Amino acid sequence: MSSAPGQLQVYKFKKEARISQETPPPYAFPADLHDIADYLPGGTELSSLLPRLSEQDKYYHGIIFINSTSQPTAGNTEEKDVLTELRNVYNTTIAQSRISQTPSEISKSANYRRNQATKETLLLDGRYDFRDPANTTAPPVEIYNPAFSQFLADIADPTLEVPEELIPKVAKLMDLASAIYNAEDTRRTKLQGPLNDVLDCALARVTNSDGTAPDGTGLHVLIKMTSKAAAICIEEYKNEYGEGSTDVTTQASFSMQRMWSLPENDFIRERCCCPTFLVAIGGPWIGVLGAVLTHKSIVQRLTDLAWLGLSTPLEEQRCIRLSKLFYSLARALHRLREWYNTELPAFPLAATPSHPRFFPSITSYPSPSGNVFFRYLRPLERDNACVAFLAEIVEGPERLLEPSKTDEQGQLIVIKFAARYCVEAHELLADMGMAPKLFHCGQAQPRRPGLLLIAMEYLSGTTVSGLTADQRQSCKVQSNVGNIIKVLHDNSLVFGDLRTPNIMYVNGSFKLIDFDWTGKEGEARYPPFLSTGIHWPPGVQPSALITREHDMELLRRLG
Incomplete structure (x- = not known):
């Protein structure tokens, strides 16, 4: 397996090949192709089994995707778990849809309400059962x-x-x-x-x-x-x-x-x-x-x-x-x-855990040295509405990326989609080591200014929500994060969403990672949709101005 990262290769599997460490001899070829993946050379993943094969064939042939091996994927176990979960949900969706009521029946008001309260079958269309609310946004x-x-x-x-x-x-x-x-x-x-x-x-x-x-x-x-x-x-x-x-x-x-x-x-x-x-x-x-x-x-x-x-x-x-x-x-x-x-792929991808169906079709962003091309690895949240993804910079279709500090092949990055974003605040803190490096913020699609694509450095650490109470105390969360907030306030900026999931702890230092609500004091406002499950500081209301006092109250609660 000497192919370059980003390439596809045909791979031959002998029918007698061992497919599981627990499988006693004689060995049989698996029904589930994912069982083979653990026995492939490092940096590869099984994409599909080639069609039109007979039972008499001595070998099966599969499509192999060559992953970049220049940098190991952080949290590889989590990545596999998330993708396996997505694939399982997808399989359930297909199976249930085939045996469900007809569209004319299931769309009747009572049946539709029951469907939207059923985790396995609900549509992500924004509608939910008021008695048993589920997140149906996407x-x-x-x-x-x-x-x-x-x-x-x-x-x-x-x-x-x-x-x-x-x-x-x-x-x-x-x-x-x-x-x-x-x-x-x-x-x-x-x-x-x-x-x-x-x-x-x-x-x-x-x-x-x-x-x-x-x-x-x-x-x-x-x-x-x-x-x-x-x-x-x-x-x-x-x-x-x-x-x-x-x-x-x-x-x-x-x-x-x-x-x-x-x-x-x-x-x-x-x-x-x-x-x-x-x-x-x-x-x-x-x-x-x-x-x-x-x-x-x-x-x-x-x-x-x-x-x-x-x-x-x-x-x-x-x-x-x-x-x-x-x-x-x-x-x-x-x-x-x-x-x-x-643009439809020429071969089936159903056996790939990281199937393109799970990810946006946008796979590049502009940089001073040319377009940067990337591939998605996994969503960063286990949520239907997740718009942030772990990705890896890959070889582009037209040219190799020129090595630099911000667009090296194999580098892990975060790709996020948002309606608004404060580049000023992010770059200010990034220059001081208080936020991840920001590589790009611009229109995700041509002629669609209301939808932004943000590309930033991936931080291999943990959020403050993942720290124990003793760890928070020993790391002096409140005082260290307070220094970051002071930098923003000294520049007439307010953060707005200073909660533990938006604060990273990386190699002994803290960094802020979410600048969707951040902006100029006296101008920045909360979004019209605020979670009712969060205990916000007094005065926080949908579309209300974000104030320093709100930031300071949320900072106090970190203690």
């Missing part, structure tokens, strides 16, 4: 595929020009949407053709192998490497919104999960997170959603429900706004179709 779908980011950028772009020929098509659709139909099938029949026209694609009713069927699935993209196709857009209709005690956006979500879980879609599902657009139509209302399948189904409303009907004779400007929505969606569907045809 990272934004746009970090998993650029088509979602393009859609959101387009609908927010005031300079985007809509083709003139599209506007009368949308006007026709609005007129038809205003009608009150006697049945759901009638509404779907009347609207389907005009909707296909405004989206410049063909959406047709397709039945899954288990007999379930979204009202319309579209853009069956023929994957160029095989004859396999992927339905990358799903429509759901309700004759009137809320009819049948069902939210049409929820039914579309379950239709997506059911479709991708079925065996006929294994080919695609083993290679990616199945990015899909959902178009929900309830009476004269329409909404667009984005969905991916990571360890669970993540579904997010990309638009509010838009009124598609006509109310007055003075609807020209709203017609133009709707035209922009449909044009943006058509462009995004074209981008997604292109992605499936050109």
Whole structure:
């Protein structure tokens, strides 16, 4: 195994090979390919077993990924545990989805509420049972595929020009949407053709192998490497919104999960997170959603429900706004179709613990010496909403990274996504050894200023929350962290979230690691969503100004 890090290699496994230290002879080839991984040379991981093998074959052939060995991954046991947990949750999601109620049944209000209270089957769509709340938030779908980011950028772009020929098509659709139909099938029949026209694609009713069927699935993209196709857009209709005690956006979500879980879609599902657009139509209302399948189904409303009907004779400007929505969606569907045809991996990745489905699709950031390319290793939190990842700098697709202090191949880094970040405070403390080195902070996706990618040094240590009471006392947490806070306050900066998970203890010194809330005193505010499970200092309220007094009270509590 002399291949360079970052490369793939075909590896041969003899069927008689030993596969477990506990397995007595004679040895048999394992059903679970992960059992082999422990016996591979260091710095490799098994990605997949090559297909089209017969029982008579003397050897199995597998795809091996060559990891960088220039720096060992810190917490490798934890990394393996986290990835194994994600894979197990994913397997449960697929298995449960195949045997669950049909999308039309499970999306009914009572069934949906029960589903969202069930850890094994809940959707990550933001909805939860009020009697048994679970965290159903998740990272934004746009970090998993650029088509979602393009859609959101387009609908927010005031300079985007809509083709003139599209506007009368949308006007026709609005007129038809205003009608009150006697049945759901009638509404779907009347609207389907005009909707296909405004989206410049063909959406047709397709039945899954288990007999379930979204009202319309579209853009069956023929994957160029095989004859396999992927339905990358799903429509759901309700004759009137809320009819049948069902939210049409929820039914579309379950239709997506059911479709991708079925065996006929294994080919695609083993290679990616199945990015899909959902178009929900309830009476004269329409909404667009984005969905991916990571360890669970993540579904997010990309638009509010838009009124598609006509109310007055003075609807020209709203017609133009709707035209922009449909044009943006058509462009995004074209981008997604292109992605499936050109960027889908050529081999299955289902046997890889660190499957790309678990991580964002963004794998580089700019630096003064050129783009830095990295690969994700694991999430840094065991939480559905985790947006921080341990990553490793790798060889880029175009050139080797030039060695430097901040972008050496094999270096461990933290990649984080945020809506806001105080670069000034982070760099101030990093220069004084009071924070990790900051390598990059900028837009995660083109034309999407509200989503930031932050790359920073990985600190191999523990958070203060991991220290015992005696350790905290001997390390003088309060006085040492107080020195860091004094530097911020002396520069008219406030931190805001001075809790133990945001303070690292590394080689005898303390460092702050989270600057999402940090900012100028008198300007920085708490986010509108504050955890109710945390005992905040007096005066801390959603969207309230962050004060020095708040920082000092949280500092006092560290003692």
